[in-house]
Amino acid sequence: MTVEEGETRGGSSIPPTRKGMGFEATIRGWVGRIIYGTFKGINSPRPEDFSEFRVFDSALELAESFPGVREPPMPVSQIVDEFSGLRSELRLRYQSIRPAYPSNWAIEEGTSLLVYAVVRRLKPEKVLETGVANGHSSFFILRALESNGRGRLFSVDIDSAAGSLLSPRERANWRLLILPKSGRKAALREFVQGMRPADMFLHDSNHTYHWQMFEFELARQHLRSGGYIMTDDAELSFAFIDFAKKYRLSPMFLEDRRKKFGVVQV
Ligand SMILES: C[S@@+](CC[C@H](N)C(=O)[O-])C[C@H]1O[C@@H](n2cnc3c(N)ncnc32)[C@H](O)[C@@H]1O
Numbered sequence: 001m002t003v004e005e006g007e008t009r010g011g012s013s014i015p016p017t018r019k020g021m022g023f024e025a026t027i028r029g030w031v032g033r034i035i036y037g038t039f040k041g042i043n044s045p046r047p048e049d050f051s052e053f054r055v056f057d058s059a060l061e062l063a064e065s066f067p068g069v070r071e072p073p074m075p076v077s078q079i080v081d082e083f084s085g086l087r088s089e090l091r092l093r094y095q096s097i098r099p100a101y102p103s104n105w106a107i108e109e110g111t112s113l114l115v116y117a118v119v120r121r122l123k124p125e126k127v128l129e130t131g132v133a134n135g136h137s138s139f140f141i142l143r144a145l146e147s148n149g150r151g152r153l154f155s156v157d158i159d160s161a162a163g164s165l166l167s168p169r170e171r172a173n174w175r176l177l178i179l180p181k182s183g184r185k186a187a188l189r190e191f192v193q194g195m196r197p198a199d200m201f202l203h204d205s206n207h208t209y210h211w212q213m214f215e216f217e218l219a220r221q222h223l224r225s226g227g228y229i230m231t232d233d234a235e236l237s238f239a240f241i242d243f244a245k246k247y248r249l250s251p252m253f254l255e256d257r258r259k260k261f262g263v264v265q266v
Pocket of ligand 1: 137204
């Protein structure tokens with residue numbers, strides 16, 4: 001099994017546990033590090049790896065510090081009111097469908113508010129998203145676009161069951177590509193080329209290092225200048241940090257309950 005095809009849970013790479021501290025384990029650790037270090041992905045950043053970046057624990061504070069917001073910026077109180085209504089609506093949706101994916105695969109509460117606020121404030125024309133699952137993140141993006149009065153969401157997944165939370169209302173501004181089993185990179189490249197330039201990209205698909213890096217590089221090529229790359233589960237691999245460092249970008253992070261969400265302007 002290659003690292004790119006690495007074991008995944010909800011699109012998340014499962015970091016290995018560190019066990020055994022004896023001599024043999026130390027040697028095994030070093031050998032493993034040399035082999036896996038080549039491929040990265042097997043190492044996950046620790047909290048201190050984020051210390052050189054701005055890490056927020058409030059979604060609204062992070063949303064307020066976004067550059068490129070259309071003037072006048074939408075008041076936070078309006079965003080919060082709209083979001084509360086949508087959150088209640090989504091809860092009812094969950095009860096009315098049989099979700100194909102566990103609810104903890106979805107972006108978390110603070111992240112949902114951040115994504116909604118960012119789309120409302122930046123008013124993008126085209127948003128690209130990889131990793132749909134039940135459609136939690138897609139729901140907030142699509143409803144923010146609807147309230148903006150313009151914009152479309154282009155989503156990608158590998159499973160045709162993706163998006164069951166979305167009603168015809170949201171699907172009006174939605175295009176979904178299901179990637180084939182083989183030739184996934186080529187299919188994604190073609191899709192992204194066809195929709196360019198995107199204003200915003202949200203990664204929440206396969207969180208192995210190499211796949212993430214492939215998506216970030218692809219997005220960077222096809223985003224408009226000053227566009228945004230966002231990622232859920234930023235703590236699962238070094239890809240987002242390495243990508244930001246490679247291009248001397250200044251990422252910001254939201255510390256949500258279980259996961260870190262990263263945002264960077266390219
Ligand atoms: C963590 S879930 C996405 C959650 C979603 N963003 C939400 O907020 O509900 C990961 C999704 O990525 C999909 N996936 C896994 N590998 C993928 C790939 N290489 N390209 C696109 N989607 C992928 C899975 O089928 C799954 O639906």
